[in-house]
Amino acid sequence: MNEPLVRLKGLAKRYGNTEALRGVDLEVGAGEAFGLLGPNGAGKTTTLRILATLIRPSAGEAWVNGRSVLRDPLAVRRSLGIVNGGMGLYERLTGREILHFFGRFYGLDPEELDARIRWLDEMLGLGAVLDKRVEAMSSGMIQKIVVGRAILHRPPVLLLDEATQGLDVFARRALLDFVQEYKASGHTIVYSTHVLPEAEEVCDRVGFLHRGRLLFVGSVAEAKERYATDSLERAFIRAAEEVPA
Numbered sequence: 001m002n003e004p005l006v007r008l009k010g011l012a013k014r015y016g017n018t019e020a021l022r023g024v025d026l027e028v029g030a031g032e033a034f035g036l037l038g039p040n041g042a043g044k045t046t047t048l049r050i051l052a053t054l055i056r057p058s059a060g061e062a063w064v065n066g067r068s069v070l071r072d073p074l075a076v077r078r079s080l081g082i083v084n085g086g087m088g089l090y091e092r093l094t095g096r097e098i099l100h101f102f103g104r105f106y107g108l109d110p111e112e113l114d115a116r117i118r119w120l121d122e123m124l125g126l127g128a129v130l131d132k133r134v135e136a137m138s139s140g141m142i143q144k145i146v147v148g149r150a151i152l153h154r155p156p157v158l159l160l161d162e163a164t165q166g167l168d169v170f171a172r173r174a175l176l177d178f179v180q181e182y183k184a185s186g187h188t189i190v191y192s193t194h195v196l197p198e199a200e201e202v203c204d205r206v207g208f209l210h211r212g213r214l215l216f217v218g219s220v221a222e223a224k225e226r227y228a229t230d231s232l233e234r235a236f237i238r239a240a241e242e243v244p245a
């Protein structure tokens with residue numbers, strides 16, 4: 001594997017009596033698309049939120065781009081972008097205005113910002129979305145702006161949490177194509193989903209997360225071989241069945 005850009009060591013998180021993560025070790029290499037797979041409640045969002053420094057682990061440690069989420073959270077934030085469900089956009093602003101607004105937070109001057117927006121347009125096919133107000137956008141259009149905002153500072157690492165949820169067939173395809181293109185341009189992606197065929201399509205390796213534990217890490221082909229099936233879904237189910245109750 002290339003130098004790891006994302007590393008988790010003994011990562012654990014407890015919410016009251018719930019053990020959301022129970023000691024997760026993982027390395028994701030530079031330029032890799034890694035699928036974090038698991039059913040509802042497996043701990044995917046918790047993992048991504050710890051990586052994004054939005055919450056702190058109860059035990060263990062994680063690093064992004066060599067920086068510790070505990071000791072160097074600002075550097076970690078500069079190294080990543082995150083797309084998850086809960087990020088609202090200002091209804092009255094256009095796509096371009098939103099990208100300008102956040103671009104200024106990143107300290108980009110107007111010229112750089114225009115160049116970045118042209119780059120995003122190429123990557124995401126923003127087109128007319130740039131000049132539409134959020135209130136008039138479809139959910140697929142909004143998702144393009146949310147993804148654009150997440151990568152505006154060109155972070156080496158992109159975290160996507162159930163990013164195709166609620167998208168129609170066109171918007172879903174556009175997002176999956178974008179993931180492949182973003183990866184091909186050298187970026188690292190952690191792709192959390194419970195939609196296994198999506199992971200099969202875009203991820204180099206996958207991890208099966210089940211009740212806060214990583215049961216398997218490897219390529220899709222290795223998962224199928226290890227669990228003697230030609231279906232990634234069945235491989236996941238077999239991995240979960242091996243866990244003592």
Ligand SMILES: Nc1ncnc2c1ncn2[C@@H]1O[C@H](COP(=O)(O)OP(=O)(O)OP(=O)(O)O)[C@@H](O)[C@H]1O
Nearest residue numbers: 015018019020038039040041042043044045046047
């Ligand atoms: N803020 C919180 N307070 C209490 N429990 C929580 C909190 N956030 C998550 N949990 C619990 O932690 C466990 C892992 O949740 P998490 O959201 O990380 O799973 P997930 O794999 O992302 O699932 P989903 O696909 O449903 O989002 C679940 O049992 C969940 O109920």
